[in-house]
Amino acid sequence: MIPQLQTVPLEKAYRLLNHGPTVLVSASHQGRSDVMAAAWAGVLDFMPPKLTLVLDKSTYTRELVEASGRLAIQIPCAAQLELVQHLGTQSLHTAVDKLLHPALELFYHGDDLPYVVGCNAWLRCRVLHEPNNQDAYDLFILEVEAAWADPAVFAHGRWHFEQAPAERRSLHHVAGGHYYAIGEALNAST
């Protein structure tokens, strides 16, 4: 099933990650694909929107990212808790059936990246080649080329978690399978 996608204007794309969620990273190269979870992704710039992402040298996903120069960042939700944990702890290097998890359904959307059904948002990115950062720090600098969100949770440039079921809240990993869902909306008066 192709999820309901609403285009997020590029100047609002940073808002998908500004609150610090754990993300899913998809990549593909010459017929090989992988999806992994990553807590260490963040915003680097507004427009054009740029992100940072840490990808350890041991990950299979990193090989695909370095070979293809492209990847997808996705914002998973609480309903995907067990899937996110699976994708963040298993490696295609050793678990060859990693992507056969019963909760993992992929879809394609105008490129060869495997996007994950059930996420809150999806961002198509290209790698801005920075060999020193990649080698010394496992740090990748990304430019967002396109972004989409499920309008049930993100619309008009804002998250609307308070109007959606609790299972749609973003996940925020601490360590060792211990996560928090995002919580109460608070608005500063000034």
Place this chain on the structure above:
Amino acid sequence: MIPQLQTVPLEKAYRLLNHGPTVLVSASHQGRSDVMAAAWAGVLDFMPPKLTLVLDKSTYTRELVEASGRLAIQIPCAAQLELVQHLGTQSLHTAVDKLLHPALELFYHGDDLPYVVGCNAWLRCRVLHEPNNQDAYDLFILEVEAAWADPAVFAHGRWHFEQAPAERRSLHHVAGGHYYAIGEALNAST
């Protein structure tokens, strides 16, 4: 009043930021000090613990950081919502009384950095000099030298928001004064 500080072992320090909170950044140089809010901070490595932080060239804090090579990262809480918004929207360049906010109380703890009373955790950091990242991306790479937390909310290497008052929850900024507090604890079964 000096807050209750419990040392966080360096190998657990990344857990203070792993869930993506908005932070406060303090810096000081030759008698000048500033504190600002920043949503674009994240974890870069476990041990020694490293962080990334984006500091726009227009900020007064950045001048102090570049001159001193040091800064403090702090994890504020929901009780500090209006203070965080103030520190993130006012600049010492134009609002010379920025630090006279009634909710801002500073303390010192073994160095000349002004730490903010009422936060959940405090991390003393030094800048790992990377001129290309700083110039091209406003991106600073930091090494954490010491970390402390309020044991009411972080102890034994974990956040314990669910056992603390709601006003102690971390803040996660989206845009324009719209924040979320961190929410429900979720534990993956695998």
